[in-house]
Amino acid sequence: MDKLTFLGLIIALSAIFGGQILEGGNVDALLDWAAFVIVVGGSFGAVMLQSHSQTFTKSLKIFGWVIKTPVQPVGEGIHQISDWSNLARREGLLGLEKKLDDSFDPFILKGLNMLVDGNDSKSIRDAMYVELDVNDKELLKAAKVYESMGGYSPTLGIVGAVLGLIHVMGNLSNPELLGSGIATAFVATIYGVGFANLFFIPVYHKLRAIISEQSQYREMIIEGIACIADGENPRVIESKLSGYEVK
Known part of the structure:
Protein backbone atom coordinates (compact mmCIF):
# COMPACT_ATOMS: atom_id res chain seq x y z
CA MET A 1 0.00 0.00 0.00
CA ASP A 32 -24.05 4.83 12.42
CA TRP A 33 -24.73 2.19 9.77
CA ALA A 34 -27.90 3.86 8.57
CA ALA A 35 -26.04 7.09 7.81
CA PHE A 36 -23.25 5.11 6.10
CA VAL A 37 -25.70 3.28 3.86
CA ILE A 38 -27.54 6.48 2.90
CA VAL A 39 -24.39 8.45 2.05
CA VAL A 40 -22.16 5.81 0.48
CA GLY A 41 -24.92 3.73 -1.10
CA GLY A 42 -26.70 6.82 -2.39
CA SER A 43 -23.46 8.25 -3.84
CA PHE A 44 -22.67 5.01 -5.64
CA GLY A 45 -26.21 4.79 -6.98
CA ALA A 46 -26.10 8.37 -8.26
CA VAL A 47 -22.81 7.92 -10.14
CA MET A 48 -24.00 4.61 -11.58
CA LEU A 49 -27.02 6.44 -12.92
CA GLN A 50 -24.93 9.17 -14.55
CA SER A 51 -22.03 7.05 -15.82
CA HIS A 52 -21.54 4.78 -18.81
CA SER A 53 -21.06 1.16 -17.68
CA GLN A 54 -17.54 1.00 -19.15
CA THR A 55 -16.54 4.22 -17.39
CA PHE A 56 -17.90 3.04 -14.04
CA THR A 57 -16.19 -0.35 -14.38
CA LYS A 58 -12.89 1.32 -15.25
CA SER A 59 -13.23 3.62 -12.23
CA LEU A 60 -13.40 0.56 -9.97
CA LYS A 61 -10.35 -0.95 -11.66
CA ILE A 62 -8.14 2.13 -11.34
CA PHE A 63 -9.06 2.61 -7.66
CA GLY A 64 -6.28 0.11 -6.97
CA TRP A 65 -3.81 2.79 -8.07
CA VAL A 66 -4.66 4.76 -4.93
CA ILE A 67 -3.68 1.81 -2.75
CA LYS A 68 -0.66 0.74 -4.79
CA THR A 69 0.49 3.78 -6.74
CA PRO A 70 2.17 2.77 -10.04
CA VAL A 71 5.63 4.25 -10.54
CA GLN A 72 6.62 5.15 -14.10
CA PRO A 73 10.11 3.77 -14.92
CA VAL A 74 11.38 6.96 -16.53
CA GLY A 75 15.08 6.28 -16.03
CA GLU A 76 14.75 2.71 -17.23
CA GLY A 77 12.73 3.91 -20.23
CA ILE A 78 15.42 6.41 -21.24
CA HIS A 79 18.11 3.72 -21.12
CA GLN A 80 15.91 1.35 -23.11
CA ILE A 81 15.31 3.96 -25.82
CA SER A 82 19.04 4.67 -25.92
CA ASP A 83 19.72 0.95 -26.41
CA TRP A 84 17.15 0.78 -29.22
CA SER A 85 18.76 3.81 -30.85
CA ASN A 86 22.24 2.23 -30.70
CA LEU A 87 20.89 -1.03 -32.11
CA ALA A 88 19.10 0.78 -34.95
CA ARG A 89 22.36 2.59 -35.81
CA ARG A 90 24.39 -0.61 -35.86
CA GLU A 91 21.99 -3.02 -37.54
CA GLY A 92 19.26 -0.82 -38.99
CA LEU A 93 15.56 -0.90 -38.18
CA LEU A 94 15.30 -4.57 -39.16
CA GLY A 95 17.82 -5.36 -36.42
CA LEU A 96 15.48 -3.65 -33.98
CA GLU A 97 12.66 -5.89 -35.14
CA LYS A 98 14.41 -8.90 -33.55
CA LYS A 99 14.04 -7.24 -30.15
CA LEU A 100 10.28 -6.82 -30.38
CA ASP A 101 8.50 -8.82 -27.73
CA ASP A 102 4.80 -9.30 -27.02
CA SER A 103 5.58 -8.74 -23.34
CA PHE A 104 6.16 -5.03 -24.09
CA ASP A 105 3.53 -2.48 -23.14
CA PRO A 106 1.07 -2.49 -26.09
CA PHE A 107 1.53 1.27 -26.47
CA ILE A 108 5.32 0.92 -26.75
CA LEU A 109 4.98 -2.10 -29.04
CA LYS A 110 2.75 -0.11 -31.39
CA GLY A 111 5.35 2.66 -31.65
CA LEU A 112 8.19 0.23 -32.28
CA ASN A 113 6.21 -1.62 -34.93
CA MET A 114 5.53 1.66 -36.71
CA LEU A 115 9.24 2.47 -36.48
CA VAL A 116 10.30 -0.92 -37.88
CA ASP A 117 7.74 -0.57 -40.69
CA GLY A 118 9.60 2.54 -41.86
CA ASN A 119 7.12 5.25 -40.82
CA ASP A 120 8.57 8.73 -40.45
CA SER A 121 8.65 10.60 -37.15
CA LYS A 122 5.59 12.73 -37.97
CA SER A 123 3.43 9.70 -38.73
CA ILE A 124 4.58 8.01 -35.53
CA ARG A 125 3.85 11.10 -33.43
CA ASP A 126 0.43 11.65 -35.03
CA ALA A 127 -0.72 8.07 -34.51
CA MET A 128 0.61 7.65 -31.00
CA TYR A 129 -0.56 11.04 -29.72
CA VAL A 130 -4.08 10.21 -30.89
CA GLU A 131 -4.00 6.99 -28.88
CA LEU A 132 -2.48 8.78 -25.89
CA ASP A 133 -5.15 11.49 -25.99
CA VAL A 134 -8.01 8.99 -26.18
CA ASN A 135 -6.55 6.88 -23.37
CA ASP A 136 -6.08 9.94 -21.12
CA LYS A 137 -9.64 11.11 -21.70
CA GLU A 138 -11.06 7.67 -20.85
CA LEU A 139 -9.01 7.43 -17.66
CA LEU A 140 -9.93 10.97 -16.59
CA LYS A 141 -13.62 10.19 -17.14
CA ALA A 142 -13.21 7.17 -14.87
CA ALA A 143 -11.42 9.26 -12.23
CA LYS A 144 -14.17 11.88 -12.33
CA VAL A 145 -16.58 9.25 -11.01
CA TYR A 146 -15.01 9.82 -7.59
CA GLU A 147 -15.22 13.58 -7.99
CA SER A 148 -18.94 13.19 -8.72
CA MET A 149 -19.36 11.05 -5.63
CA GLY A 150 -17.70 13.84 -3.66
CA GLY A 151 -20.33 16.20 -5.04
CA TYR A 152 -23.29 13.99 -4.22
CA SER A 153 -22.32 12.77 -0.74
CA PRO A 154 -22.82 16.09 1.16
CA THR A 155 -26.33 16.41 -0.25
CA LEU A 156 -27.09 12.80 0.65
CA GLY A 157 -25.77 13.56 4.12
CA ILE A 158 -28.44 16.24 4.41
CA VAL A 159 -31.04 13.74 3.15
CA GLY A 160 -29.91 11.35 5.89
CA ALA A 161 -30.19 14.10 8.48
CA VAL A 162 -33.72 14.98 7.35
CA LEU A 163 -34.76 11.32 7.45
CA GLY A 164 -33.37 11.12 10.98
CA LEU A 165 -35.27 14.23 12.01
CA ILE A 166 -38.47 12.79 10.57
CA HIS A 167 -37.90 9.77 12.80
CA VAL A 168 -37.29 12.09 15.76
CA MET A 169 -40.51 14.01 15.07
CA GLY A 170 -42.37 10.74 15.27
CA ASN A 171 -41.15 10.34 18.85
CA LEU A 172 -42.16 13.74 20.24
CA SER A 173 -44.19 11.96 22.87
CA ASN A 174 -40.91 10.66 24.34
CA PRO A 175 -38.84 13.79 25.17
CA GLU A 176 -36.02 11.71 26.63
CA LEU A 177 -35.33 10.29 23.16
CA LEU A 178 -35.19 13.61 21.34
CA GLY A 179 -31.60 14.61 22.22
CA SER A 180 -29.98 11.35 21.16
CA GLY A 181 -32.24 11.13 18.12
CA ILE A 182 -31.27 14.59 16.83
CA ALA A 183 -27.57 13.83 17.44
CA THR A 184 -27.85 10.61 15.44
CA ALA A 185 -29.64 12.45 12.64
CA PHE A 186 -26.77 14.88 12.19
CA VAL A 187 -24.20 12.07 11.98
CA ALA A 188 -25.38 11.60 8.40
CA THR A 189 -24.32 15.18 7.62
CA ILE A 190 -20.87 14.46 9.06
CA TYR A 191 -20.64 11.33 6.89
CA GLY A 192 -21.66 13.24 3.77
CA VAL A 193 -19.15 16.07 4.21
CA GLY A 194 -16.48 13.75 5.61
CA PHE A 195 -16.59 11.20 2.79
CA ALA A 196 -16.56 13.99 0.21
CA ASN A 197 -13.58 15.90 1.58
CA LEU A 198 -11.56 13.12 3.20
CA PHE A 199 -12.06 10.35 0.66
CA PHE A 200 -13.89 10.83 -2.65
CA ILE A 201 -12.34 14.13 -3.76
CA PRO A 202 -8.80 13.23 -2.57
CA VAL A 203 -9.08 9.92 -4.45
CA TYR A 204 -10.04 11.82 -7.62
CA HIS A 205 -7.07 14.18 -7.34
CA LYS A 206 -4.64 11.33 -6.65
CA LEU A 207 -5.89 9.39 -9.67
CA ARG A 208 -5.63 12.50 -11.83
CA ALA A 209 -2.00 12.97 -10.74
CA ILE A 210 -1.20 9.33 -11.52
CA ILE A 211 -2.82 9.63 -14.97
CA SER A 212 -0.78 12.77 -15.64
CA GLU A 213 2.46 10.98 -14.70
CA GLN A 214 1.56 8.04 -16.93
CA SER A 215 0.78 10.40 -19.80
CA GLN A 216 4.10 12.21 -19.38
CA TYR A 217 5.97 8.90 -19.45
CA ARG A 218 4.22 7.91 -22.65
CA GLU A 219 5.01 11.29 -24.19
CA MET A 220 8.66 10.51 -23.49
CA ILE A 221 8.31 7.14 -25.25
CA ILE A 222 6.74 8.82 -28.29
CA GLU A 223 9.49 11.43 -28.51
CA GLY A 224 12.19 8.80 -28.08
CA ILE A 225 10.84 6.57 -30.85
CA ALA A 226 10.33 9.59 -33.12
CA CYS A 227 13.95 10.64 -32.55
CA ILE A 228 15.12 7.17 -33.54
CA ALA A 229 13.03 7.48 -36.70
CA ASP A 230 14.84 10.75 -37.44
CA GLY A 231 18.18 8.99 -37.04
CA GLU A 232 19.38 11.21 -34.21
CA ASN A 233 22.52 10.38 -32.25
CA PRO A 234 21.78 8.10 -29.23
CA ARG A 235 23.58 10.49 -26.87
CA VAL A 236 21.52 13.41 -28.15
CA ILE A 237 18.33 11.39 -27.68
CA GLU A 238 19.29 10.44 -24.13
CA SER A 239 20.10 14.08 -23.36
CA LYS A 240 16.73 15.24 -24.70
CA LEU A 241 14.78 12.65 -22.73
CA SER A 242 16.66 13.30 -19.49
CA GLY A 243 14.42 16.36 -19.03
CA TYR A 244 11.55 13.96 -18.22
CA GLU A 245 13.34 12.67 -15.11
CA VAL A 246 12.22 14.16 -11.81
CA LYS A 247 15.24 15.70 -10.12
Missing part, protein backbone atom coordinates in the same frame (compact mmCIF):
# COMPACT_ATOMS: atom_id res chain seq x y z
CA ASP A 2 1.21 3.50 -0.79
CA LYS A 3 2.60 4.82 2.50
CA LEU A 4 1.42 8.38 1.97
CA THR A 5 -2.14 7.23 1.21
CA PHE A 6 -2.19 5.06 4.33
CA LEU A 7 -0.72 7.83 6.50
CA GLY A 8 -3.13 10.43 5.15
CA LEU A 9 -6.12 8.18 5.84
CA ILE A 10 -4.94 7.49 9.39
CA ILE A 11 -4.36 11.20 10.11
CA ALA A 12 -7.77 12.17 8.68
CA LEU A 13 -9.65 9.58 10.74
CA SER A 14 -7.61 10.40 13.86
CA ALA A 15 -8.46 14.08 13.44
CA ILE A 16 -12.19 13.35 13.30
CA PHE A 17 -12.36 10.83 16.13
CA GLY A 18 -9.74 12.69 18.18
CA GLY A 19 -11.71 15.90 17.85
CA GLN A 20 -14.84 14.11 19.02
CA ILE A 21 -13.00 12.85 22.11
CA LEU A 22 -11.49 16.27 22.84
CA GLU A 23 -14.97 17.77 22.70
CA GLY A 24 -15.99 15.31 25.38
CA GLY A 25 -18.07 13.19 23.05
CA ASN A 26 -18.27 9.45 22.58
CA VAL A 27 -16.67 7.82 19.52
CA ASP A 28 -19.61 5.41 19.29
CA ALA A 29 -21.85 8.39 18.54
CA LEU A 30 -20.10 8.76 15.16
CA LEU A 31 -20.71 5.16 14.14
Whole structure:
Protein backbone atom coordinates (compact mmCIF):
# COMPACT_ATOMS: atom_id res chain seq x y z
CA MET A 1 0.00 0.00 0.00
CA ASP A 2 1.21 3.50 -0.79
CA LYS A 3 2.60 4.82 2.50
CA LEU A 4 1.42 8.38 1.97
CA THR A 5 -2.14 7.23 1.21
CA PHE A 6 -2.19 5.06 4.33
CA LEU A 7 -0.72 7.83 6.50
CA GLY A 8 -3.13 10.43 5.15
CA LEU A 9 -6.12 8.18 5.84
CA ILE A 10 -4.94 7.49 9.39
CA ILE A 11 -4.36 11.20 10.11
CA ALA A 12 -7.77 12.17 8.68
CA LEU A 13 -9.65 9.58 10.74
CA SER A 14 -7.61 10.40 13.86
CA ALA A 15 -8.46 14.08 13.44
CA ILE A 16 -12.19 13.35 13.30
CA PHE A 17 -12.36 10.83 16.13
CA GLY A 18 -9.74 12.69 18.18
CA GLY A 19 -11.71 15.90 17.85
CA GLN A 20 -14.84 14.11 19.02
CA ILE A 21 -13.00 12.85 22.11
CA LEU A 22 -11.49 16.27 22.84
CA GLU A 23 -14.97 17.77 22.70
CA GLY A 24 -15.99 15.31 25.38
CA GLY A 25 -18.07 13.19 23.05
CA ASN A 26 -18.27 9.45 22.58
CA VAL A 27 -16.67 7.82 19.52
CA ASP A 28 -19.61 5.41 19.29
CA ALA A 29 -21.85 8.39 18.54
CA LEU A 30 -20.10 8.76 15.16
CA LEU A 31 -20.71 5.16 14.14
CA ASP A 32 -24.05 4.83 12.42
CA TRP A 33 -24.73 2.19 9.77
CA ALA A 34 -27.90 3.86 8.57
CA ALA A 35 -26.04 7.09 7.81
CA PHE A 36 -23.25 5.11 6.10
CA VAL A 37 -25.70 3.28 3.86
CA ILE A 38 -27.54 6.48 2.90
CA VAL A 39 -24.39 8.45 2.05
CA VAL A 40 -22.16 5.81 0.48
CA GLY A 41 -24.92 3.73 -1.10
CA GLY A 42 -26.70 6.82 -2.39
CA SER A 43 -23.46 8.25 -3.84
CA PHE A 44 -22.67 5.01 -5.64
CA GLY A 45 -26.21 4.79 -6.98
CA ALA A 46 -26.10 8.37 -8.26
CA VAL A 47 -22.81 7.92 -10.14
CA MET A 48 -24.00 4.61 -11.58
CA LEU A 49 -27.02 6.44 -12.92
CA GLN A 50 -24.93 9.17 -14.55
CA SER A 51 -22.03 7.05 -15.82
CA HIS A 52 -21.54 4.78 -18.81
CA SER A 53 -21.06 1.16 -17.68
CA GLN A 54 -17.54 1.00 -19.15
CA THR A 55 -16.54 4.22 -17.39
CA PHE A 56 -17.90 3.04 -14.04
CA THR A 57 -16.19 -0.35 -14.38
CA LYS A 58 -12.89 1.32 -15.25
CA SER A 59 -13.23 3.62 -12.23
CA LEU A 60 -13.40 0.56 -9.97
CA LYS A 61 -10.35 -0.95 -11.66
CA ILE A 62 -8.14 2.13 -11.34
CA PHE A 63 -9.06 2.61 -7.66
CA GLY A 64 -6.28 0.11 -6.97
CA TRP A 65 -3.81 2.79 -8.07
CA VAL A 66 -4.66 4.76 -4.93
CA ILE A 67 -3.68 1.81 -2.75
CA LYS A 68 -0.66 0.74 -4.79
CA THR A 69 0.49 3.78 -6.74
CA PRO A 70 2.17 2.77 -10.04
CA VAL A 71 5.63 4.25 -10.54
CA GLN A 72 6.62 5.15 -14.10
CA PRO A 73 10.11 3.77 -14.92
CA VAL A 74 11.38 6.96 -16.53
CA GLY A 75 15.08 6.28 -16.03
CA GLU A 76 14.75 2.71 -17.23
CA GLY A 77 12.73 3.91 -20.23
CA ILE A 78 15.42 6.41 -21.24
CA HIS A 79 18.11 3.72 -21.12
CA GLN A 80 15.91 1.35 -23.11
CA ILE A 81 15.31 3.96 -25.82
CA SER A 82 19.04 4.67 -25.92
CA ASP A 83 19.72 0.95 -26.41
CA TRP A 84 17.15 0.78 -29.22
CA SER A 85 18.76 3.81 -30.85
CA ASN A 86 22.24 2.23 -30.70
CA LEU A 87 20.89 -1.03 -32.11
CA ALA A 88 19.10 0.78 -34.95
CA ARG A 89 22.36 2.59 -35.81
CA ARG A 90 24.39 -0.61 -35.86
CA GLU A 91 21.99 -3.02 -37.54
CA GLY A 92 19.26 -0.82 -38.99
CA LEU A 93 15.56 -0.90 -38.18
CA LEU A 94 15.30 -4.57 -39.16
CA GLY A 95 17.82 -5.36 -36.42
CA LEU A 96 15.48 -3.65 -33.98
CA GLU A 97 12.66 -5.89 -35.14
CA LYS A 98 14.41 -8.90 -33.55
CA LYS A 99 14.04 -7.24 -30.15
CA LEU A 100 10.28 -6.82 -30.38
CA ASP A 101 8.50 -8.82 -27.73
CA ASP A 102 4.80 -9.30 -27.02
CA SER A 103 5.58 -8.74 -23.34
CA PHE A 104 6.16 -5.03 -24.09
CA ASP A 105 3.53 -2.48 -23.14
CA PRO A 106 1.07 -2.49 -26.09
CA PHE A 107 1.53 1.27 -26.47
CA ILE A 108 5.32 0.92 -26.75
CA LEU A 109 4.98 -2.10 -29.04
CA LYS A 110 2.75 -0.11 -31.39
CA GLY A 111 5.35 2.66 -31.65
CA LEU A 112 8.19 0.23 -32.28
CA ASN A 113 6.21 -1.62 -34.93
CA MET A 114 5.53 1.66 -36.71
CA LEU A 115 9.24 2.47 -36.48
CA VAL A 116 10.30 -0.92 -37.88
CA ASP A 117 7.74 -0.57 -40.69
CA GLY A 118 9.60 2.54 -41.86
CA ASN A 119 7.12 5.25 -40.82
CA ASP A 120 8.57 8.73 -40.45
CA SER A 121 8.65 10.60 -37.15
CA LYS A 122 5.59 12.73 -37.97
CA SER A 123 3.43 9.70 -38.73
CA ILE A 124 4.58 8.01 -35.53
CA ARG A 125 3.85 11.10 -33.43
CA ASP A 126 0.43 11.65 -35.03
CA ALA A 127 -0.72 8.07 -34.51
CA MET A 128 0.61 7.65 -31.00
CA TYR A 129 -0.56 11.04 -29.72
CA VAL A 130 -4.08 10.21 -30.89
CA GLU A 131 -4.00 6.99 -28.88
CA LEU A 132 -2.48 8.78 -25.89
CA ASP A 133 -5.15 11.49 -25.99
CA VAL A 134 -8.01 8.99 -26.18
CA ASN A 135 -6.55 6.88 -23.37
CA ASP A 136 -6.08 9.94 -21.12
CA LYS A 137 -9.64 11.11 -21.70
CA GLU A 138 -11.06 7.67 -20.85
CA LEU A 139 -9.01 7.43 -17.66
CA LEU A 140 -9.93 10.97 -16.59
CA LYS A 141 -13.62 10.19 -17.14
CA ALA A 142 -13.21 7.17 -14.87
CA ALA A 143 -11.42 9.26 -12.23
CA LYS A 144 -14.17 11.88 -12.33
CA VAL A 145 -16.58 9.25 -11.01
CA TYR A 146 -15.01 9.82 -7.59
CA GLU A 147 -15.22 13.58 -7.99
CA SER A 148 -18.94 13.19 -8.72
CA MET A 149 -19.36 11.05 -5.63
CA GLY A 150 -17.70 13.84 -3.66
CA GLY A 151 -20.33 16.20 -5.04
CA TYR A 152 -23.29 13.99 -4.22
CA SER A 153 -22.32 12.77 -0.74
CA PRO A 154 -22.82 16.09 1.16
CA THR A 155 -26.33 16.41 -0.25
CA LEU A 156 -27.09 12.80 0.65
CA GLY A 157 -25.77 13.56 4.12
CA ILE A 158 -28.44 16.24 4.41
CA VAL A 159 -31.04 13.74 3.15
CA GLY A 160 -29.91 11.35 5.89
CA ALA A 161 -30.19 14.10 8.48
CA VAL A 162 -33.72 14.98 7.35
CA LEU A 163 -34.76 11.32 7.45
CA GLY A 164 -33.37 11.12 10.98
CA LEU A 165 -35.27 14.23 12.01
CA ILE A 166 -38.47 12.79 10.57
CA HIS A 167 -37.90 9.77 12.80
CA VAL A 168 -37.29 12.09 15.76
CA MET A 169 -40.51 14.01 15.07
CA GLY A 170 -42.37 10.74 15.27
CA ASN A 171 -41.15 10.34 18.85
CA LEU A 172 -42.16 13.74 20.24
CA SER A 173 -44.19 11.96 22.87
CA ASN A 174 -40.91 10.66 24.34
CA PRO A 175 -38.84 13.79 25.17
CA GLU A 176 -36.02 11.71 26.63
CA LEU A 177 -35.33 10.29 23.16
CA LEU A 178 -35.19 13.61 21.34
CA GLY A 179 -31.60 14.61 22.22
CA SER A 180 -29.98 11.35 21.16
CA GLY A 181 -32.24 11.13 18.12
CA ILE A 182 -31.27 14.59 16.83
CA ALA A 183 -27.57 13.83 17.44
CA THR A 184 -27.85 10.61 15.44
CA ALA A 185 -29.64 12.45 12.64
CA PHE A 186 -26.77 14.88 12.19
CA VAL A 187 -24.20 12.07 11.98
CA ALA A 188 -25.38 11.60 8.40
CA THR A 189 -24.32 15.18 7.62
CA ILE A 190 -20.87 14.46 9.06
CA TYR A 191 -20.64 11.33 6.89
CA GLY A 192 -21.66 13.24 3.77
CA VAL A 193 -19.15 16.07 4.21
CA GLY A 194 -16.48 13.75 5.61
CA PHE A 195 -16.59 11.20 2.79
CA ALA A 196 -16.56 13.99 0.21
CA ASN A 197 -13.58 15.90 1.58
CA LEU A 198 -11.56 13.12 3.20
CA PHE A 199 -12.06 10.35 0.66
CA PHE A 200 -13.89 10.83 -2.65
CA ILE A 201 -12.34 14.13 -3.76
CA PRO A 202 -8.80 13.23 -2.57
CA VAL A 203 -9.08 9.92 -4.45
CA TYR A 204 -10.04 11.82 -7.62
CA HIS A 205 -7.07 14.18 -7.34
CA LYS A 206 -4.64 11.33 -6.65
CA LEU A 207 -5.89 9.39 -9.67
CA ARG A 208 -5.63 12.50 -11.83
CA ALA A 209 -2.00 12.97 -10.74
CA ILE A 210 -1.20 9.33 -11.52
CA ILE A 211 -2.82 9.63 -14.97
CA SER A 212 -0.78 12.77 -15.64
CA GLU A 213 2.46 10.98 -14.70
CA GLN A 214 1.56 8.04 -16.93
CA SER A 215 0.78 10.40 -19.80
CA GLN A 216 4.10 12.21 -19.38
CA TYR A 217 5.97 8.90 -19.45
CA ARG A 218 4.22 7.91 -22.65
CA GLU A 219 5.01 11.29 -24.19
CA MET A 220 8.66 10.51 -23.49
CA ILE A 221 8.31 7.14 -25.25
CA ILE A 222 6.74 8.82 -28.29
CA GLU A 223 9.49 11.43 -28.51
CA GLY A 224 12.19 8.80 -28.08
CA ILE A 225 10.84 6.57 -30.85
CA ALA A 226 10.33 9.59 -33.12
CA CYS A 227 13.95 10.64 -32.55
CA ILE A 228 15.12 7.17 -33.54
CA ALA A 229 13.03 7.48 -36.70
CA ASP A 230 14.84 10.75 -37.44
CA GLY A 231 18.18 8.99 -37.04
CA GLU A 232 19.38 11.21 -34.21
CA ASN A 233 22.52 10.38 -32.25
CA PRO A 234 21.78 8.10 -29.23
CA ARG A 235 23.58 10.49 -26.87
CA VAL A 236 21.52 13.41 -28.15
CA ILE A 237 18.33 11.39 -27.68
CA GLU A 238 19.29 10.44 -24.13
CA SER A 239 20.10 14.08 -23.36
CA LYS A 240 16.73 15.24 -24.70
CA LEU A 241 14.78 12.65 -22.73
CA SER A 242 16.66 13.30 -19.49
CA GLY A 243 14.42 16.36 -19.03
CA TYR A 244 11.55 13.96 -18.22
CA GLU A 245 13.34 12.67 -15.11
CA VAL A 246 12.22 14.16 -11.81
CA LYS A 247 15.24 15.70 -10.12
